Amino acid sequence: MKHILMATGALALSLAPLHAQNFDDPEEFAKQQEQLAAEPMGPADQPWLQHIGDAMVETADLGVEAPATVCFSNAGVNNPWRVVGYTNMTEEVANHESIGEFIHVDAEGSDDKQIADIDDLLAGGDCDVMIVSPNTTAALTPAVERACEAMPVIVFDRGVNTDCPVTFVHPVGGYGFGIQGAEFIADNVDEGGNVLMLRILPGVDVLETRYSAGRRILDEAGLNIVGAEFTDGDNAKTKSIVEDYLMRGEIDAVWMDAGATAVAAIEAFEDSGYEIPVFVGEDQQDFLRKWQDEGLTAIAPTYPTFQWRTAVIAAAHVIEGEAVPGPEWVLPQPAITQDNLDEYVNPAMPPLHYAMCGCEDMANYPGAWGGN
């Protein structure tokens, strides 16, 4: 018994700093802070073609011929962000004659299913290029490595622990997201002000890094973090949590690690009869509209859905033998601010549509995205 306890204790001790290191890495924080400030290469009006850093990967010797079949192993289409992204993707495919066929398999948010999906695609032998959007990083790494042996692979959104893919398409990242929102609060709230941090759930790397970066900036700015609460992404729970905090004291700013429940949080202030404080949301239409209607002091960091277009463009480049930014294609990660808010608000789009989709110029816009 004693041994078990000691072993558990030692394990817990050894895991704790490991996790802390993973999600609060000062080096990665500094790198992403730098990338946010960097001037991206490529056309400024088409951010999905832009890249930060100038490293390129040649693809002419990969031996793929047009028209080729592109297979896409998708972690899931299980939230509005992925719904918008997947629509971007299917519309982008239509722009490329070099993509003969596009095969999509949906892992429905399951690691096991995605590993089986990738193996099935490999066994089927129809694919010439594979795009993978991994459900989780570590679990999918071996499957992606197997795919790499058979064909060129492009990974986007979450990464894998291998450098075998041709390129890994992703925006700046979670630290960058956390930095943008927290810096806005630091600039707009006096030192000592009360900040409520709302998070979706613990343990997800992209969300943990947003939080650790946000917290670091708020702490450094001398702000008082009154609480960091998990909302499960549930509107009713979010509203209740904020109402409870309002009963206990003043809140000068709300920082969120994702914007899906931002409007519910704002309504808690309205319904309780308080001024709406400084707010960090995301680029969903319902939040942007509320921001415009109520004249909020707010910012919307984004995790752009246009990266789903970029993944297809990278696949097309591979087929056509053109060089692609790599081994990482780091996309810009613009935030929506008061200055450009009007460009992104569009009442014709559904409330949970992500405005930073880079899809406004596409053929079937807005119908394919559910707009009128």
Place this chain on the structure above:
Amino acid sequence: MTERTETRGLFSRLPQINPVWVLLAALIVAIIFMNPGFVEPTGYMNFLKRAAPLAILAAGQVYVITSGGFDLSVGSLITLVVVGSSMLTNNDPTATYWVIPVMLGIGLGTGLVNGLVVCFLRVPSLIATLGMMITLNGLAFMWSGGAPRGYLPDTFRFFGRELIRDVPLVRFIPVSVIVLIVVVGLFAWLMHRTNLGRQVHAIGDNPVAARLAGVSVNRTRITAFMLSGLSGAIAGILLGGFAGVSTDVGTGYELQAITAAVLGGAQLLGGRGSVPAALGGALALTAIFTLLNFLGLPQPVRQVVQGLILIAAVALAMHRRKQTGT
């Protein structure tokens, strides 16, 4: 035996009080201790407003549980109602007056189908309503395409969000609290003052005896499911009003409703159940959530505490029942 008599003696001074009210009182004292602002109208009215959907759901669920079944479909029914309302109203404030009856109809219809499947296809209610839960989730997803396409107009959100101000004594009353009082009052009256209530108890206790005594078992069972479905639709209208559209709004509510009913002393597998006590159970469950919010414990600790309190509370309820023999 001596021990037993002593305990009985201690408890016999308050034999009539359902332990759920004791639990609720203890939780509320703890909340007031943590946050004195709770005794202000803003405090307790917010609490009641938040508890209203669950309380209504528990009042409906108690019919099905008392009749000897489960209704797992109400959570996804809530989601369907919220998503469907946003699709049907299509941002038109005047659509509310017909969308709400349609939603109540969907609730009753869902309950009818559940009841028919259980009665005539002989599918156990656990499986029948589990299948319904998955089906309704799929329907909501198909209807909305994975992301809701519209907002709910303020006229629709009136029931879940608005307050009636300038009320004497309490300053304001949320509309949802009025809905709560009316609906739970009606459900309690049906259960405890009418023949239907007696029949629901009878078929849950012993369906064969009930049938021999002239109770139409199928009709009573179907009615119980329909009332549960109706409560799900009303809860959906309140939740959509409170917090707006989202695609997972109802997740987990079916289990919370069952928990609330059991906390109130309803007997799984039927024969015993009380609407007022289910209301007490729902309030106690909401009080647990609120208290844990106020304590500011980290999330994992909260879940552990929440689970333990639930088990302890139900164990206490069972113990009391054995003691009092009710």
